[in-house]
Amino acid sequence: MIVIQMEGEVVAVAGRTVVVTGGRRGLGAALVDEVLARGARKVYATARSAHGDDRPRVVAAELEVRSAESVAALAELAADAEIVFNNAGVLLPAALLADDLDAAATTFDVNVFGPLRVARAFAPVLAANGGGALVNMHSVLSWLAGSGAYGASKAAAWSVTNSLRLELAGQRTQVVGAHAGLIDTEMVSAIERPKATPAEVAARIVDGLENGAVEVLADDVSAAAKAALSGPVEDLVFAR
Numbered sequence: 442m443i444v445i446q447m448e449g450e451v452v453a454v455a456g457r458t459v460v461v462t463g464g465r466r467g468l469g470a471a472l473v474d475e476v477l478a479r480g481a482r483k484v485y486a487t488a489r490s491a492h493g494d495d496r497p498r499v500v501a502a503e504l505e506v507r508s509a510e511s512v513a514a515l516a517e518l519a520a521d522a523e524i525v526f527n528n529a530g531v532l533l534p535a536a537l538l539a540d541d542l543d544a545a546a547t548t549f550d551v552n553v554f555g556p557l558r559v560a561r562a563f564a565p566v567l568a569a570n571g572g573g574a575l576v577n578m579h580s581v582l583s584w585l586a587g588s589g590a591y592g593a594s595k596a597a598a599w600s601v602t603n604s605l606r607l608e609l610a611g612q613r614t615q616v617v618g619a620h621a622g623l624i625d626t627e628m629v630s631a632i633e634r635p636k637a638t639p640a641e642v643a644a645r646i647v648d649g650l651e652n653g654a655v656e657v658l659a660d661d662v663s664a665a666a667k668a669a670l671s672g673p674v675e676d677l678v679f680a681r
């Protein structure tokens with residue numbers, strides 16, 4: 442794992458209140474497990490539909506990141522949040538040219554404007570609670586061509602994160618962008634390639650957060666893609 446660090450205070454998870462969007466399943470569920478294991482005081486874990494969680498430190502909440510009203514309701518419920526993981530995302534199997542433009546628009550609405558809605562709603566919450574941290578989930582496909590609107594949305598999300606880092610610096614919010622290659626979740630169940638487990642990626646992301654990272658490259662493939670950015674652009678391709 443490669444971690445690029447910020448100066449100043451770092452955010453430890455123990456004793457903190459955490460929000461994980463899309464925390465019911467996939468990588469989000471692993472992030473919930475990870476922060477609980479590290480002593481988080483409370484974790485709001487969201488899904489688009491009503492759900493339950495028996496663990497006493499987990500608050501199961503509903504969230505649709507495409508809806509500003511839903512995001513605002515979560516920010517009101519989770520007014521004690523100190524760390525927010527913008528994990529929820531979607532991968533629609535749609536090509537940029539051959540498929541409907543609506544699929545690209547939906548992808549951007551969920552993967553770019555969704556986390557931005559969450560960041561806008563929670564910025565004052567984080568400020569009121571001491572600054573805390575915002576962790577945005579990107580992908581190795583932020584840097585590689587070949588996945589249509591998904592990669593384009595993750596490239597945009599990467600840029601949004603980098604500007605949010607500047608815009609939130611004044612309130613001392615640590616902003617972390619996390620990149621990973623294939624993770625063994627429902628999102629990529631159709632792809633037959635080696636995958637990291639959600640638990641190992643979650644642990645690396647939270648390690649980075651607690652080490653004061655501004656960027657986490659959670660696996661070798663992400664580190665290699667980042668290193669290749671200074672090379673020929675036609676080499677920046679995801680080969681299935």
Ligand SMILES: NC(=O)c1ccc[n+]([C@@H]2O[C@H](COP(=O)([O-])OP(=O)(O)OC[C@H]3O[C@@H](n4cnc5c(N)ncnc54)[C@H](OP(=O)(O)O)[C@@H]3O)[C@@H](O)[C@H]2O)c1
Binds near residue numbers: 463487506527531
């Ligand atoms: N899997 C990979 O290989 C991989 C690699 C790199 C990065 N990522 C990124 O990691 C994050 C988690 O992905 P995953 O692999 O865990 O995917 P996943 O198993 O498909 O889970 C997607 C999660 O996002 C939530 N979600 C989707 N659309 C939403 C919406 N409109 N509003 C609110 N929540 C929504 C889902 O909530 P529900 O429970 O309501 O469906 C679910 O919790 C995503 O940002 C993804 O792009 C994944």
